[in-house]
Amino acid sequence: MILDTPSLYFRAFYGVPESMTAPDGMPINAVRGLIDMIATLVRKYRPDELVATMDADWRPKFRVEAIPTYKAHRVAYGNTEVVPEALVPQLPVIEQMLDAVGIARMESAGYEADDVIGTLTHQAGGAVDIVTGDRDLFQLVDDSRPVRVLYTARGIRNLQVVDEAFVTTKYGIPGRAYADFATLRGDPSDGLPGVSGVGEKTAASLITRFGSLEALLAALDAGVTDGFPAGARTKLAAARDYLRVAPKVVEVAPDAPLPAADLALPAKPRDPEALVRLADHYDLDSPLNRLLDTLPK
Structure with a gap:
């Protein structure tokens, strides 16, 4: 299972009220929402491997050089993406949480999360589920392997399973086109x-x-x-x-350079002490316990 993490944490940010805060008043809605999403996915689909992909570069140079308008309307300044102010401080917490739990977190310099997803999918030896709200990743569906997209448009508890037949029915095109x-x-x-x-x-x-x-x-x-x-x-x-x-x-890249990583779903937290500190500081006991309860015993 490959998570399009930016897609998921943006969805969590807008889906969970900003009134959800840490003891120090910092909004923590995206973090809590993402943890609950992952718990729901693991409980339902029981993946053997799980990786959270990230944007090392949300607007890669090679794409901008080809088409300068690429994501240009979403630039705040320089090459910085417009991100809600309340979401910005939550992003490091998300990374710390994933690392402490032991969920593989992967990015590639000069590439978007989509490209990491494309490369991981290309390299995978078996079935792949891609969790995203981004239709661009429909290009990766492949019934022969199988590769499918779990599309979040209707919510994490009501995912649309996108395969070649879905693409053909929805858009009237060959399933892999x-x-x-x-x-x-x-x-x-x-x-x-x-x-x-x-x-x-x-x-x-x-x-x-x-x-x-x-x-x-x-x-x-x-x-x-x-x-x-x-x-x-x-x-x-x-x-x-x-x-x-x-x-x-x-087209998403099939060959972004990726580090070696253990993608296995952890049976226990990688860094229990760090997880306790995060839980205490940000009041994440309940969602983290729900996530840990889904891990293989």
């Missing part, structure tokens, strides 16, 4: 323009007809006219420069 579909459609939340005038329906029909973005572009360059909706060839030709670089932005 989400990245190509998203490249054509674009994603305003990430500053990705897509192809002007090509919406979901046209993007889906193009990917279904040609099978992949690569095959579509080959047909476009070869002058093929069959299979293109009215006006689509002109729009695609106008967006050729975008389509040349967009895949490196949309």
